[in-house]
Amino acid sequence: MAAVPPYRGRFAPSPTGPLHFGSLVAAVGSYLDARAHGGEWLVRMEDVDTPRNVPGAADGILATLEAYGFAWDGPVLRQSTRLAAYAAELERLQAAGLAYGCACSRREIADAATHAAVDGGLAYPGTCRNGLPAGRVARAWRLRVDDAATGFVDRLQGVVVQHLEHDVGDFVLRRADGLFAYQLAVAVDDEFQGISDIVRGADLLASTPRQIWLQRCLGYATPRYAHLPVATNAAGEKLSKQTLAPGLEAGQAAAMLVRALRFLGQAAPDELARVGVGDVWAWAHAHWSSAAIPRRLAIPLVNPP
Numbered sequence: 126m127a128a129v130p131p132y133r134g135r136f137a138p139s140p141t142g143p144l145h146f147g148s149l150v151a152a153v154g155s156y157l158d159a160r161a162h163g164g165e166w167l168v169r170m171e172d173v174d175t176p177r178n179v180p181g182a183a184d185g186i187l188a189t190l191e192a193y194g195f196a197w198d199g200p201v202l203r204q205s206t207r208l209a210a211y212a213a214e215l216e217r218l219q220a221a222g223l224a225y226g227c228a229c230s231r232r233e234i235a236d237a238a239t240h241a242a243v244d245g246g247l248a249y250p251g252t253c254r255n256g257l258p259a260g261r262v263a264r265a266w267r268l269r270v271d272d273a274a275t276g277f278v279d280r281l282q283g284v285v286v287q288h289l290e291h292d293v294g295d296f297v298l299r300r301a302d303g304l305f306a307y308q309l310a311v312a313v314d315d316e317f318q319g320i321s322d323i324v325r326g327a328d329l330l331a332s333t334p335r336q337i338w339l340q341r342c343l344g345y346a347t348p349r350y351a352h353l354p355v356a357t358n359a360a361g362e363k364l365s366k367q368t369l370a371p372g373l374e375a376g377q378a379a380a381m382l383v384r385a386l387r388f389l390g391q392a393a394p395d396e397l398a399r400v401g402v403g404d405v406w407a408w409a410h411a412h413w414s415s416a417a418i419p420r421r422l423a424i425p426l427v428n429p430p
């Protein structure tokens with residue numbers, strides 16, 4: 126009988142601002158799912174998109190996680206220390222003819238694209254996939270995809286299928302500014318860290334088929350996925366730095382944890398918000414039920430924190 130790999134989960138914030146309620150939900154969901162499975166929970170700082178990093182945000186996020194009573198396993202992995210690994214994996218894809226150089230500017234893609242991609246941008250029209258036009262040089266590196274169904278069964282959201290060539294197009298692994306793309310970094314690091322289970326916000330659901338495609342191209346195993354509903358404001362926008370979601374304060378830890386638990390469908394009693402953080406976690410570990418998590422992509426908050 127094949128051995129079942131041990132559960133190892135992770136929380137992978139980008140240090141683009143303080144931890145806010147939306148990211149707290151992902152932290153709570155991934156943490157409790159890991160602990161309920163007797164698994165490990167790792168924290169990875171996704172600081173690969175350096176222009177978006179805010180000085181001090183990484184330390185601020187870790188300090189807030191600590192003040193909120195999270196205990197992670199092992200050292201925090203920072204993506205900024207992993208550039209050689211991303212370069213080596215990109216080279217493997219280039220050598221296999223799976224990644225190719227692309228000369229297109231944003232403008233050229235906009236002019237040639239015929240339809241939108243699943244995540245709102247434009248589906249890459251494939252201009253450079255059979256070679257660079259004469260006299261042009263590569264600015265970015267893209268991964269070749271096909272139009273067969275790439276899918277998976279999400280533990281919460283059910284069957285997700287994309288036809289990558291139509292739905293996304295050949296996607297970027299290394300950007301024109303030289304930075305490695307999130308899709309490459311996340312696939313390489315989930316494999317490197319031996320992640321068996323990814324629990325994160327449903328805003329990343331549409332990225333998952335690309336990550337699975339990359340895992341297959343690189344010969345990696347595919348983890349299990351559970352995409353949690355994301356918190357939105359009344360206008361239906363995801364709580365994020367862009368929508369100016371406020372950072373969490375250490376003094377509100379118990380109340381905010383109770384709110385996050387309720388958001389995830391857990392019947393945390395009101396009194397818990399008035400006791401200590403340790404008691405909230407004791408309740409959460411004893412009562413956590415992934416079956417109670419709403420099977421929804423987004424839930425608007427009545428009174429956003």
Ligand code: GLU
Nearest residue numbers: 137138139171311325329
């Ligand atoms: N770093 C990403 C974010 O903050 C999350 C990546 C992931 O969980 O795969 O949105």
